[in-house]
Amino acid sequence: MPPWTRRSVRSSSRGGGLLNELSEFHRSGTFTLVVDDQQYQVPHACPHRDGWLIHGTINEKRKSITCPLHFSVFSLETGEQLSGPPCGRLEVKRLTPGVL
Structure with a gap:
């Protein structure tokens, strides 16, 4: 299975047909x-x-990542959202060096 899945949006105003131009791609993992x-x-x-x-953009000094879609900024250390549209924490995890 690919690392992304496709979700289509149905519209009642167009008879319930698929609106491929509004399809979203969600990448899990x-x-x-x-x-x-x-x-x-x-x-x-x-x-x-999503x-x-x-x-995203990585700020090495601040140890943060910025989402390329709406510019939400998250701490890589804690997952805390530092700025951007309210959406909560990012589930980040510090790994032991040498373990991927």
Whole structure:
């Protein structure tokens, strides 16, 4: 099974047909990110609107990741949301060096 799944939106105003142009892609699972020799396990999807965090911006000094979709910023250390549309914490995990 691919790491992403496709979800289609049905519209009652168009007779319940599939609206492929409104289809969303959700990528499940996590990826590993390394900042200053520290490894973090980060979810692929932002909790706000499923933006792909693997394409996010990493701030190495602040140890944070910014979602490319709506610019929510999360701490890699704690998962706390630092800014952006309210959506809660990011489920990040610090990994032991050498363990992927």
